[in-house]
Amino acid sequence: MSRKSKKSDAATPAGAATGLFLLSSLAVLLACLSILGVRLCNAPALPWEQMIPIGVYLVGVPLILGWLKITGWKGDPGLPGAVFLLCGMGLVVQFRMGSFAQGLARPLALLPFPLGLAAFFVGVTVTGKGRGRWLAGTGWLAYLAAAGVFAVMLLLGRRFRGGIYMPGHMNPSEIIKPLLVIFLAAYLSRRQKDFSETQVGIPVPALDSLLALIFLWALPMMFVFLLKDLGLMMLMNATLIIMLFAVSQGTGYLALGLAAVTAAGFGMRVISSNVRNRFDVWLNPFADPTGKGWQTLQALCAMYSGGAWGAGLGSGVPQAVPIVTSDFIYAAMAEELGLFGCAMLLMVYAVLFSRGFRAAGATRTPFERLLCVGLTGSLAVQTLINVAGVTKALPMTGVTLPFISHGGSSLITSMLIAGLLTGLSDRK
Amino acid sequence: MLETVVEFLNGAQGRDFFRFLKVAFLAFFTVAALAVLFAPRARPGRVSYGLLRVIVTAALAAVLAYQATWQLAGFVKPDFVRFMRRYNKRPRAAETQVMRGPILDRRGLVLAAPVPGDVWGRRYPLGESAVHPVGYFHSRFGITAVERVCDPELSGYPAETKEDFPGKNLFAVRAAEGAAVTLTLDAGLQAKAYELLEGRKGAVVVMKPRSGALLALVSSPGFDPLNPQSAVEDDENSPVFNRAVQGRYPPGSTFKILIAGMALEKGLSPVYACPGMGYIAGPNTPPIRDSEYYAYARNGAVWPGWGRLGLEEALVHSSNVYFAQLGVGCGTPAFNRVMARARINEALVYLEAASGKLKTACGHAPEVARKRKLALLAIGQGEVLVTPLHVACFTAAVAAGGEMARPRLRADEPVEKLGMLFMPGTAKQLGEMLRKAVRSGTGRAANVPGLEVCGKTGTAQAPGGDDHAWFTCFAPQRRPGIVVTVLVERGGFGAKAALPVARALLEEADRLGYVRQTGEELK
Numbered sequence: 035m036s037r038k039s040k041k042s043d044a045a046t047p048a049g050a051a052t053g054l055f056l057l058s059s060l061a062v063l064l065a066c067l068s069i070l071g072v073r074l075c076n077a078p079a080l081p082w083e084q085m086i087p088i089g090v091y092l093v094g095v096p097l098i099l100g101w102l103k104i105t106g107w108k109g110d111p112g113l114p115g116a117v118f119l120l121c122g123m124g125l126v127v128q129f130r131m132g133s134f135a136q137g138l139a140r141p142l143a144l145l146p147f148p149l150g151l152a153a154f155f156v157g158v159t160v161t162g163k164g165r166g167r168w169l170a171g172t173g174w175l176a177y178l179a180a181a182g183v184f185a186v187m188l189l190l191g192r193r194f195r196g197g198i199y200m201p202g203h204m205n206p207s208e209i210i211k212p213l214l215v216i217f218l219a220a221y222l223s224r225r226q227k228d229f230s231e232t233q234v235g236i237p238v239p240a241l242d243s244l245l246a247l248i249f250l251w252a253l254p255m256m257f258v259f260l261l262k263d264l265g266l267m268m269l270m271n272a273t274l275i276i277m278l279f280a281v282s283q284g285t286g287y288l289a290l291g292l293a294a295v296t297a298a299g300f301g302m303r304v305i306s307s308n309v310r311n312r313f314d315v316w317l318n319p320f321a322d323p324t325g326k327g328w329q330t331l332q333a334l335c336a337m338y339s340g341g342a343w344g345a346g347l348g349s350g351v352p353q354a355v356p357i358v359t360s361d362f363i364y365a366a367m368a369e370e371l372g373l374f375g376c377a378m379l380l381m382v383y384a385v386l387f388s389r390g391f392r393a394a395g396a397t398r399t400p401f402e403r404l405l406c407v408g409l410t411g412s413l414a415v416q417t418l419i420n421v422a423g424v425t426k427a428l429p430m431t432g433v434t435l436p437f438i439s440h441g442g443s444s445l446i447t448s449m450l451i452a453g454l455l456t457g458l459s460d461r462k
Numbered sequence: 463m464l465e466t467v468v469e470f471l472n473g474a475q476g477r478d479f480f481r482f483l484k485v486a487f488l489a490f491f492t493v494a495a496l497a498v499l500f501a502p503r504a505r506p507g508r509v510s511y512g513l514l515r516v517i518v519t520a521a522l523a524a525v526l527a528y529q530a531t532w533q534l535a536g537f538v539k540p541d542f543v544r545f546m547r548r549y550n551k552r553p554r555a556a557e558t559q560v561m562r563g564p565i566l567d568r569r570g571l572v573l574a575a576p577v578p579g580d581v582w583g584r585r586y587p588l589g590e591s592a593v594h595p596v597g598y599f600h601s602r603f604g605i606t607a608v609e610r611v612c613d614p615e616l617s618g619y620p621a622e623t624k625e626d627f628p629g630k631n632l633f634a635v636r637a638a639e640g641a642a643v644t645l646t647l648d649a650g651l652q653a654k655a656y657e658l659l660e661g662r663k664g665a666v667v668v669m670k671p672r673s674g675a676l677l678a679l680v681s682s683p684g685f686d687p688l689n690p691q692s693a694v695e696d697d698e699n700s701p702v703f704n705r706a707v708q709g710r711y712p713p714g715s716t717f718k719i720l721i722a723g724m725a726l727e728k729g730l731s732p733v734y735a736c737p738g739m740g741y742i743a744g745p746n747t748p749p750i751r752d753s754e755y756y757a758y759a760r761n762g763a764v765w766p767g768w769g770r771l772g773l774e775e776a777l778v779h780s781s782n783v784y785f786a787q788l789g790v791g792c793g794t795p796a797f798n799r800v801m802a803r804a805r806i807n808e809a810l811v812y813l814e815a816a817s818g819k820l821k822t823a824c825g826h827a828p829e830v831a832r833k834r835k836l837a838l839l840a841i842g843q844g845e846v847l848v849t850p851l852h853v854a855c856f857t858a859a860v861a862a863g864g865e866m867a868r869p870r871l872r873a874d875e876p877v878e879k880l881g882m883l884f885m886p887g888t889a890k891q892l893g894e895m896l897r898k899a900v901r902s903g904t905g906r907a908a909n910v911p912g913l914e915v916c917g918k919t920g921t922a923q924a925p926g927g928d929d930h931a932w933f934t935c936f937a938p939q940r941r942p943g944i945v946v947t948v949l950v951e952r953g954g955f956g957a958k959a960a961l962p963v964a965r966a967l968l969e970e971a972d973r974l975g976y977v978r979q980t981g982e983e984l985k
Contacts, residue, residue: 047502047504050501050502053497054494054497054498057490057494058494060494061490061491061494064486065487067483068483068484071471071476072480074464074467075468075472078464078467080464108504109504110503110504111501111502112498112502115497115498115501116498119494119498276514280511288517323545323549324549331545332549332550334542335546335549337532338532338533338542338550341533341534342534344484346481346484346487347484354550368529371488371491372488372533373526373529373533373534374488375488375491376526376533377526378492378495379495380522380523380525380526381499382495382498383522384519384522384523385495387519388515388518388519391514392504392507392510392511393504394507395507395508395510395511396505396507396508403509407511407514414518418521422525425525425528426528426532427524427525461504
């Protein structure tokens with residue numbers, strides 16, 4: 035009887051996702067055991083309070099998957115499977131790095147994951163069951179909201195480590211990503227024809243649509259420039275290019291876009307000293323090893339020390355990398371999980387993006403298709419520039435690693451996007 | 463309950479347990495990741511964006527491959543390896559590729575040697591007695607002294623050659639080896655000098671006068687180079703502090719060597735009246751008295767004074783009253799000149815390597831404008847401060863016919879002259895006076911038969927406690943082979959506290975063949 039019900043469970047997408055989550059939670063529990071063991075070696079006390087987010091994970095995720103089952107969700111189980119494996123690893127690594135070390139004394143540090151689950155739920159509910167197409171009408175609203183967030187940040191933000199943050203080191207610019215993607219999806223899906231014309235492989239969009247797009251896009255980019263957020267600039271432009279490619283199915287946009295992003299990067303290098311520093315570190319970190327190159331070189335040291343199989347969770351010295359919990363969390367994972375663990379992690383990301391793009395193809399309306407491509411693309415680009423920056427394959431740009439980096443706004447936004455994707459993959 | 467768990471985890475089985483957990487976690491993570499990869503797929507739609515999927519996956523794979531060039535093959539990048547050697551404190555660092563070279567004394571005896579199979583392991587046969595010049599190499603407390611400035615050679619990464627770095631030998635069975643560094647120290651003398659200080663705070667410098675080679679450079683108390691923790695925390699005795707080169711003390715009567723030389727250079731050899739009540743340099747200055755005044759006063763007697771003294775007699779008896787007058791008589795320009803020639807205000811560099819220098823603290827001799835101040839400075843009191851190595855160096859200059867040699871700790875550094883402190887004739891005269899001071903004056907106890915010891919005691923007053931005890935000497939008078947300078951912090955009389963150490967060292971050095979020269983003086 036029980037075996038039969040299990041089988042029928044696995045047959046539904048929600049059931050399959052639950053199975054994937056079970057495997058993820060086993061890996062998470064083993065990781066916790068390893069971390070707790072190392073903690074116990076140093077102090078004979080169990081940090082229960084610090085494990086609250088992991089408890090929320092073990093209880094909250096099945097609730098959401100149950101809700102998906104009840105509502106008859108029939109999407110791609112690989113999407114929630116990958117997302118919950120990734121954020122499980124994120125919780126484990128943040129627990130290991132002591133991000134929850136103050137426990138209930140600082141509840142703000144414990145909140146992002148529960149809020150992220152809520153955001154996931156909101157995302158699924160908004161786009162599930164084909165409801166996503168109604169979002170098409172909110173394109174202009176999303177655009178205005180993004181502009182409003184920018185304006186508030188410029189008015190109230192403070193400079194910190196070369197960027198602008200809101201009080202409490204919140205970074206609301208994260209929410210701009212999905213807002214602008216919604217706007218772009220709404221705008222482009224209505225002018226699909228204008229952007230798909232090509233001549234000898236070179237895209238030749240209709241002039242009025244192109245000019246309108248340039249004008250509309252220039253405003254948020256100007257704000258990003260004023261915020262001196264190189265990462266967000268690269269991320270949003272790369273997402274724009276991917277969406278243009280998706281709308282036109284012409285590879286010309288990809289080639290043009292790559293050239294444009296590279297040119298823009300070098301252009302920023304001339305204008306901003308902050309960007310120039312990052313380029314210099316990228317080109318030769320050994321020119322100033324104990325100054326500008328320190329963080330990147332320490333991250334590489336962490337990787338080298340990790341080797342192929344890693345030091346084991348809790349047994350490395352990743353705290354030698356400055357500010358490791360946010361942008362450089364990948365270095366900590368490389369040290370403790372090894373190159374093998376990193377390969378597995380990147381594989382899960384690759385599966386998430388691959389299935390995201392695939393889900394886009396199966397949606398009904400052009401808007402949903404573009405939205406799905408844009409959201410997946412933004413996550414993919416963000417992951418790529420973060421990991422490439424930490425490994426010194428590209429200049430460090432200061433974007434977070436989705437689902438894993440410390441920081442509430444990043445995690446909540448990533449989970450919202452993941453929820454939207456999970457909903458969009460639902461075939462009604 | 464928890465305690466037994468903690469005990470188990472910290473034990474030998476605990477290590478296996480963690481290794482098991484690591485493997486188990488990676489296995490479960492892999493299973494979960496593969497399950498996500500092979501999860502049932504939704505039916506494909508009209509388009510599937512194959513190009514985007516391929517690009518994103520390929521880009522992630524490319525980044526991973528690039529990461530592997532650091533994570534698995536970082537050792538082929540010399541700059542990176544050098545950075546890790548210096549700044550990566552993890553035990554599995556690049557150190558495993560290189561067996562750190564040994565540090566040897568002048569006879570090839572080991573001062574520091576690697577421990578095979580232990581990255582941060584180091585063997586220091588002399589232990590605490592040589593920790594100050596040799597330094598330590600510790601995973602938590604870093605690298606100091608010779609271990610630090612000779613690090614590129616010892617670790618096999620000379621700063622100049624980028625191409626030939628030992629990481630190339632990674633696939634060889636044996637670990638690559640760093641080069642050996644040979645010092646001028648004599649392990650026997652070093653250990654003996656440390657032992658003679660008997661844990662008192664103090665310093666000993668033994669050097670060769672003409673070549674500046676340091677045979678012993680001792681600071682006491684020492685500490686275990688393998689465990690600097692308690693020494694770093696000991697604020698009361700500060701064992702980490704190298705008193706021989708970093709300690710700044712008033713030189714006391716040892717300074718009279720310089721003042722006597724200064725007078726001889728000026729052609730002065732005056733006779734002064736030295737009354738028992740002392741010498742008053744000017745209004746509102748306390749009288750400068752001979753030490754005998756206080757000794758008599760303690761016994762309830764009155765010191766009658768030396769009466770009329772010449773320069774030689776004054777140096778032999780170390781008369782403060784005489785030298786205060788002599789200083790004032792010679793004048794400020796002569797004093798400032800001799801301070802500059804003796805390099806009192808400079809830091810003496812005793813080891814120069816590609817990656818840094820070892821040098822003393824700067825001494826302090828104030829620029830004097832008013833004669834009255836000279837009275838106190840001329841007897842090595844007042845504002846003047848020197849390190850024991852400074853004292854050894856000007857003693858060595860007297861022994862070497864007036865020419866000062868730069869002190870050297872490394873055997874392969876060339877001999878370097880720092881210029882003439884005194885004319886050869888002056889140096890010879892000073893030598894005769896210092897010989898007499900040992901034969902019949904304050905340094906009588908150091909008169910080892912047959913060695914012709916020339917020396918000067920010093921008892922330097924310092925605020926906040928007992929006097930510092932000094933003794934500086936060289937031997938033999940003709941063809942001097944060795945200079946010994948001893949300082950005992952708060953030791954009291956130089957003749958009582960510092961002199962016996964120097965005497966025992968002279969005898970030991972003679973036994974080792976450093977004093978009586980048979981041929982040309984060796985480096």
